[in-house]
Amino acid sequence: MQTLTFPNNDQMPILGLGTWKSAKGEVTIAVKQAIQLGYRHIDCAAIYMNEKEIGKAIKECIDEGIVKREELWITSKLWNNKHAKEDVIPALQKTLSDLQLDYLDLYLIHWPVAFKPQVFSAMRAEHYLSLEEQPIADTWLGMEKAVDQGLARNIGVCNFSTKKLKDLMEHSRIKPTVNQVEVNPYFQQDKMLEFCNANNIYITAYSPLGSFDRPAGMKAKDEPVLFEDPVLLKLAKNKGLSVAQLILAWIRQRGISVIPKSVNPERQKQNLDSVNIELSEEEMNVVKSINKNRRFVDGSFWEVPGGPYTVANLWDEE
Numbered sequence: 001m002q003t004l005t006f007p008n009n010d011q012m013p014i015l016g017l018g019t020w021k022s023a024k025g026e027v028t029i030a031v032k033q034a035i036q037l038g039y040r041h042i043d044c045a046a047i048y049m050n051e052k053e054i055g056k057a058i059k060e061c062i063d064e065g066i067v068k069r070e071e072l073w074i075t076s077k078l079w080n081n082k083h084a085k086e087d088v089i090p091a092l093q094k095t096l097s098d099l100q101l102d103y104l105d106l107y108l109i110h111w112p113v114a115f116k117p118q119v120f121s122a123m124r125a126e127h128y129l130s131l132e133e134q135p136i137a138d139t140w141l142g143m144e145k146a147v148d149q150g151l152a153r154n155i156g157v158c159n160f161s162t163k164k165l166k167d168l169m170e171h172s173r174i175k176p177t178v179n180q181v182e183v184n185p186y187f188q189q190d191k192m193l194e195f196c197n198a199n200n201i202y203i204t205a206y207s208p209l210g211s212f213d214r215p216a217g218m219k220a221k222d223e224p225v226l227f228e229d230p231v232l233l234k235l236a237k238n239k240g241l242s243v244a245q246l247i248l249a250w251i252r253q254r255g256i257s258v259i260p261k262s263v264n265p266e267r268q269k270q271n272l273d274s275v276n277i278e279l280s281e282e283e284m285n286v287v288k289s290i291n292k293n294r295r296f297v298d299g300s301f302w303e304v305p306g307g308p309y310t311v312a313n314l315w316d317e318e
């Protein structure tokens, strides 16, 4: 599989497996079958509450000789209540212990949003810390220490605007290597891609398929359904592909790594097979033409009355 080369020469497989919403009872089997199918990149996070079950799958695959640790790329993410620099290493150590690993290939700040340390799920203004109270630069010192200690081979962020990336690059010793953000045909991220390409940062595309298994509270009432888009349906049919494969090939051909979530073996295989699909320039442009510039995961869940975060200041109104 095509890989993306990091400054330390590490190679990240361009397609990985997402694990948000993969239930505890099914994720061990799902990750194991994915590795058996040929997945070598798994996207995890402490907040997905399933890292222990994923760790079990990874360990079984290694013990059974299906894969070696060094052949896997494992990403995880620092949750919002662990942003104080002294909390980063303990949070990472908990993730490593759950995943039964000695190191991560990539550790990301999950959101540029801080909670008070004792808060896991913020509901009210007093649960939050503003970025003035808990600056990203402070969190980043903890992330850099993770690299220094060999616990994370690479570090990066998620859900950062270009403005926040710029600030971070200017004030950091170890530069962020990845910004993991939403990318799909309805939210194409052209400006972000241009910025990241110019600054040696890779984009990883989350919710590439529109994330339609999100909890109801995270869905807008009038939300469009990516899989029902007539342009995608027509092009996929003409090429003998599924809509999912078309979308994943389109994202990958833009030089963006992509992490579709599936717990189903047929869909996992379909998604993995998308790495062999080549789209013509014309086909790439057909998908480009359906952009709605509309996020599925819009961050509005961090907006509470009187709180420090709004959709506008989160994305810096790009």
Ligand SMILES: NC(=O)C1=CN([C@@H]2O[C@H](COP(=O)(O)OP(=O)(O)OC[C@H]3O[C@@H](n4cnc5c(N)ncnc54)[C@H](OP(=O)(O)O)[C@@H]3O)[C@@H](O)[C@H]2O)C=CC1
Residues within 6 Å of the ligand: 017, 018, 019, 020, 021, 043, 044, 110, 158, 159, 180, 181, 205, 206, 207, 208, 209, 210, 211, 212, 213, 242, 244, 245, 259, 260, 261, 262, 263, 264, 267, 268, 270, 271, 297
């Ligand atoms: N950094 C961040 O803030 C975020 C990171 N992420 C990461 O990105 C990953 C992917 O995004 P996610 O939001 O989960 O959503 P996706 O866009 O990957 O969509 C997942 C949904 O698509 C279904 N699906 C998967 N493959 C196919 C297929 N070939 N045909 C039809 N349906 C399919 C899945 O069902 P089934 O499982 O039954 O196959 C599931 O319902 C996450 O799991 C997580 O790892 C996601 C959101 C935010």
Ligand SMILES: O=C1CO[C@H](CO)[C@@H](O)[C@@H]1O
Residues within 6 Å of the ligand: 020, 045, 047, 297
């Ligand atoms: O990765 C993600 C999925 O779950 C979280 C919510 O529980 C989101 O905040 C996040 O972006």
